[in-house]
Amino acid sequence: MNTKLYTVIYVVLFVSATVQVLVEFAGLAYWTAFALIIVLSAMKAVLVAAYFQHLRWEPRSLTYLIGIGLAAALALTFAASYSIL
Amino acid sequence: MTDSAPGSGGRDDPAHRPDGGQQADASTAAGELTVPARKSDYEEAASEFPSMGSIRRWFVTTNHKDVGILYIVTSLFFLVLGGVLAWLLRIQLWAPRTPTTTVLEPLAYNQAVSAHGLIMVFWFLSPFAFGFANYVVPLQIGAKDLAFPRLNALSYWLYLFSGILFGVSFFQGGTFAGGWTMYAPLNVPTFTPDVGASTAVLALTLFVASVTVSSVNFLTSMHTMRAEGLTLRKLPLFTWSILLTVWMMLFAFAALLAALIILSSDRLLGTTYFALESPAGSMLWAHLFWFFGHPEVYIVFFPALGVMAEVFQTFTGRRIVGRKWFIAAMVLVALQSFVVWMHHMFLTTINLQIKTLFMITPIGISLPFDLMVFALIYTMLKGKIRFTTPFLFVFGALLLFIIGGITGVFLGAIVLDYEFRGTYWVVAHFHYVMVGGVTALVGGLYYWFPKMTGRMYDEFLGKLHFGVYFVGFNLLYFPLFVAWETPRRVFDYSAGLQVWHQLATVGAFVLGLSFLIMFYNLTKSALSGDPVGDNPWEYATTAEWAVPSPPPLENFPGLPTYRDGSLGFREESTATDGGVATAEAATPSAAHHDEREEHVSHASFWPFVVGAGTFLLFLGLSGLRDASFPEGILGSAYLGTAALGGVVTLGSLVFMGLEPFHGPALADGEAWPFDGLEYGKVGMWIFLASDVVLFGGFIGAYVFTRVAFGWTLWEPIPENPVPGLVNTYLLLTSSFTVVLALVAAEKRNRPGLVASLVATFLLGVGFLGNKAIEWNHLFHEGLWLSSNVRASTFFLTTGLHAAHVIVGLVVTLYLAARAWRGAYLEDSSSVEYFGLYWHFVDIVWLFLFPLFYIL
Amino acid sequence: MSTTTTDVGLDVLAQTGLIPRGTRAFVFERIFEVFLALGTAVGVVVIGYMLYNAYKYRAGGGRGSDADRPVLGELPTGSGGGRKLFTSFFLSTVVVISLVSWTYGTLLFVEEGPEAEDAMEVRVEGYQFGWRFVYPNGHTEDGTLYVPRNESVRLVVTSDDVFHNFGVPELRVKTDAIPGQETETWFRAEETGNYSAQCYELCGAGHSFMTATVVVMEPEEYEAWYESTEGNESETGNASTTAGATAESDLGGALVEVAG
């Protein structure tokens, strides 16, 4: 693990944050822009977790642990929102 | 750099934690790791530690067995309190009451109903079970103590002080009167204006903090400190039940924490999530509460199930039939418990598809219980059953649970549920289940009493207790099924049902008074009962019965191992691995601990002080309404109390961090699925998983409210995303500098480390400064927390995130100061764990930014 | 869920009379009876079996050899007996699943409710601490719901303030009254008379006394009453939206005055 790799990751994150805002101003349809923006956020989150929190090199159990928490939160969010549609 | 070898984790840095050092002994736990090689160490440890008879002992102890006893005694106190409230309710229900014939005024009745529920569910049931968990689990897994002993003591003190705070709420104009389910919008000051109602909510929040600390501690311990050969599937069933309970707690209580923080904010700061004008505030509360509330049912019941299994095995003299299926059933229930919550909401506006789904999942969850019940019943076959007091209680518990289970199936049929909703059918059903669980736990108390005290209880009085208890129980709760048409929390019921309510009231007194027999028996026996040896119960198998009663401070005569298929003890010195040498020289503070301090510590005064500090802080905050304290001397008193509490909390956390404390050594036994990871790292990730659910709850609340409002009609609060984008840049950069700090620490580059940490600090300050400017700007445009629900979600969610940033900055400052003096170069794990937290805060922002600024 | 095959299946079941249909009260009683009978039977069998074996295998009862008893310190294992366990489990699964799926047909019936043209609609507004009923012509009644016998009544229920729950136990109708939300339910009364409605969700000091009366009248009588409400509606109808504070006649309201 070296500084160079981390620097590359950092630059990618920085750029994609900028792109995210540009998408908003690109005049796309709302839900297209929505999907793009959320995907960009998710991608950045995965990069930070995989490299900065070095989950890539840890036992997979830690990833699953966070995944379970995330699944619980998403279940709550989606099922609750869907129930009132 | 990431894959540190087990045992090499020398971290003594207290404040690398998100919670400002709450988990400080994570560091010392595995930090100045020393394995006492000789038994004399352990006696020495004991000699420096105040004796059981000394009052001081109980304020400073961090030993899991002491903490277990504290939990049990305290929870029994709350049982009495909740029981007295129940008596008041039953007296009121002796006859249907008109407004002029009430015993308790209507509002007082509502307070008693609410407080009874809250106290029994939160301050009695779970803590009672966790008393046993504290005492027994480390023994059953072959550990000397939990991974973070001081955090364990802290959990207890937070629990006790949260209970006292709840008690105080009665004297602040009246406690919360909206039922234990706290439905919105009755739970906001518009409808429950008493200060005491806010205090009750804060008390519950403090209780949840205790649970969270405890969950992280138990999970880390149970996953990483098991004796050699004790794989997960070989764990005793009581320990299994606790393991699953704690997993459910970790996630369910995080959701409750989100709900309670939002509710506190509505009550104290004036946000409008649950207010009448919020688009679906009532529904939001119901979702958040029941998402927690259903797993909570199993959280309180599972330990009872574990006790039942242990006691059945011991007193039938037979191993549990279908043991692995029993475990599988528990795992299934634990998983499914998170997808059944909406069956509490069948009469709300949820749609038919959801109703169908949430009719199926609870049935799916009820079936594994059938299997467990049958497994226990079949275990009796070919047994040699001895009807001792513990067995009578768990046998009775199983019988009650069968009745509770069958009446629960009625609620699974939605058409019936529609009519049972809000009636005594529900009341009777869940009392059969929950108090059925209590019955098993009382059996557990008799079962482990000789282990805890070294003396035997009086068997005749025990059996008498069971007889009176069982009669009282059924006399109290069975008539409620017959009188099921009574609406819940109503005292003006139809006159035809009066006889059943009178029977129930008589039963309530019989049941309550039966505990006097137990209190007398146990008190007398603890002082003068017949002394017992290691194992008074024939056919007991678990490790706690293989050590003296009560067990010595560090539990075992050597290192427990199951390598040969059954429990044995090894010389401890053979357990050390290469890691120890590294660890001993780990940090400057470790270096000046001299040899005689090498044994494991058992005493710290700071957890108590932290508990007291948070008590004052929360008590002071309870005076807030719409973000300001009342005028005059009362307001100043609240403000002063809050300020004092804040200072005491922060100060004691720092002292706790700086205190030299040796936790138990890193074990080399079973650690699946976290093999090769240190306690500190495992603990941090487990904590972060719960934080994911906390933020998930907040984001879920935002999404839900926005959907109810009309997703695309909702305009983001900040008109301009650029300040948010700048903050994204700042946080991303600070994540990068934290990574650089770790690289520098590993290269033993002190200036690089200090510079990176200082850069992180400055970037974080920049983030907060930028946010302050933005908020100030919005404020001057007339937008604040209470303006509307859009503003509420914006300020509170990003505010919670900002609070995480502030905690991170305090830690960064601490790390930078220590690094300046040369710390972390030998062992960089503190920096690493702080980094995990900081990157997590960064990730959260990566989602908050688009959700609140651009979408 | 609602594929044609299941629909057809449900229709067939309904025609054979297996799935009860009729008034809410009829449907409830039928299902409740079956559950009660089966539940009692299962409970008696299981608890009886449990007690019998507890007695049979008591220590000193002379049964069971001492071979292969659990030993202190052993790694836990299970006993045999898996087949019996699974048979019982399978049976309980069949009972529970068939019971609940049987009631699902009824749920669909209840959820569907009466056809819109066949039913009259009344809006129910809960407030601390009483019930207000708003008729299609705008007429508002406080505390009493008048309905004709043998006609399906559709209720649209909401709340002015906190979470309430509107229920008429004898007619087996109940639904949440949630501020800002509208829930729907229906009922049909077959006998004239007075029924009491009650709040089923804790809502504050007057919760115990948050009642209303449902008066079931002969259809002609009802028509006459309904006609008589026409004309004087323009003010009352408008006032109904803001009538939260005008609940002085209500017992609950009076009570709060006393208790507060």
Ligand SMILES: [Cu+2]
């Ligand atoms: Cu009400």
